[in-house]
Amino acid sequence: HMATARDDCGASLPYEMIIEVLQWLPVKSVFRFKAVCRSWAALLSSDEFRRLHMSAAKAAKRRAxxxxxxxxxxxxxxxxxxxxxxxxxxxxxxxxxxxxxxxxxxxxxxxxxxxxxxxxxxxxxxxxxxxxxxxxxxxxxxxxxxxxxLPPSTSVACSSSAGLGFDALTDEHKVVRLMNGMFYQKDLDSVRCEVYTPGGPFMDRCWRPAARGVPSSLHKFARAAVRNASVNKLSPVFANGCLHWLMRPSSFITTPSVAIVSFSVAEETFTCLRSPPFWVPGTPPTSRNWSSGEQL
The missing domain is CATH 2.40.10 (Thrombin, subunit H)
Structure with missing residues (x-):
């Protein structure tokens, strides 16, 4: 396949140079580049290129x-x-x-x-x-x-949990603090979220309310997430552009259908997610449970 693709790949660049560049690409980019043309699709699907790509990945890992x-x-x-x-x-x-x-x-x-x-x-x-x-x-x-x-926050909370995320759209970090209200406050069920942007504009160099706030429909889930973070010392995890808090099941009379409170760092919006599947000892792990790294 590589020999067949040689004739059509990149008329303006030597074939060997193209191979040298492509073999260092991450797997996702390789799959996208298969759509460039038929010759590239044949090249990137060949067994020889797979071997080159795997060797390059191992070499990069050794040099890291x-x-x-x-x-x-x-x-x-x-x-x-x-x-x-x-x-x-x-x-x-x-x-x-x-x-x-x-x-x-x-x-x-x-x-x-x-x-x-x-x-x-x-x-x-x-x-x-x-x-x-x-x-x-x-x-x-x-x-x-x-x-x-960071500057002090003016918000008073019974309990809170903070995490650090990154907004890829603006190339900025954001510190996000999720808080449960004080017991003596009139709005006992108040749940608030504030954001601090390090190195942001002058007017943004202080804690401010999250753009969309916490929807009232998600207050009970957010409260459970903050309690779990405070009691069990579980900080939110940043992944795929969002901060994720795990809820505390004992906060509910019946087990809810969702288990995670998610905050989009870019959009500053909240949503709730179901728990991901877990591997149970005694059952054979599937390809979705275990991964030893990216491969073609």
Whole structure:
């Protein structure tokens, strides 16, 4: 197939150069490029190209820098927090890092025993930290070794949960805070959401209400999500442009048909989702349950 495709592929570029470029593309792009022309479809569907693509993927994986862990620790005086990074290479039995890692930066005034990493994984290079003692959020960039304290929120809440997302349309990060109202407030069932955009316009450098707010029809689900996040220390997960909160089933008399509260970072709208299928021990895993990486 590759020999057949050679005659028609890219008259303005050498055939070998086209192959060199295409073999490094991600799987989704390869599938899209099959629609360019029949010769490309034949080329990208050939067994030889599959082997080249797999070899390139393995080579890229070998060259990729090793993953690192980000962790925090109180300083000797306990009046500030040190942020470290270390290679993910635990010893054989203890599971402890081989060394203490590299000191990235220190956050003065943030007491280490009360500071926690909110985001389970970096979001486009940034990580969200929370100082429970001072009720303050920090955004840090491990690559540039910089940390920025977010301005305080004027909203008072009984409980809240925050997450960090990325708006691909505006190329901006957003910190999203979902809150349950205080018990003494007249609107006992009030559920609010506020957003902070780091590095945004001057008027947007403070917490503001989410553009669409929380629909009243979703208040009970949002409350259950905040309770679950607060009680079980479960931060929302950012995926596919949305932040996802898992609800607390015990918040309902009967099990609801939905299990996840989802917030679109770009549109600033809420919706609810069903729980994804789970693999149960004792049953054979399907291709939808397990994936060892992209392949053609």
């Amino acid at each position: 820098p090793p993953a690192k862990l980000l962790y925090i620790s109180p300083t000797a005086t306990f009046d500030s927090t040190a942020v470290y990074s270390c290679s993910f290479s635990p010893s054989s039995s203890s599971g402890c890092p081989r060394d203490h890692g590299d000191l990235l930066f220190t956050i003065d005034g943030a007491r280490g025993n009360y500071v926690e990493v909110v985001t389970p994984a970096p979001c486009h290079g940034l990580t969200l930290l929370y100082d429970a003692l001072d009720t303050a959020y920090y955004i840090c960039n491990a690559a540039t070794r910089a940390a920025t304290r």
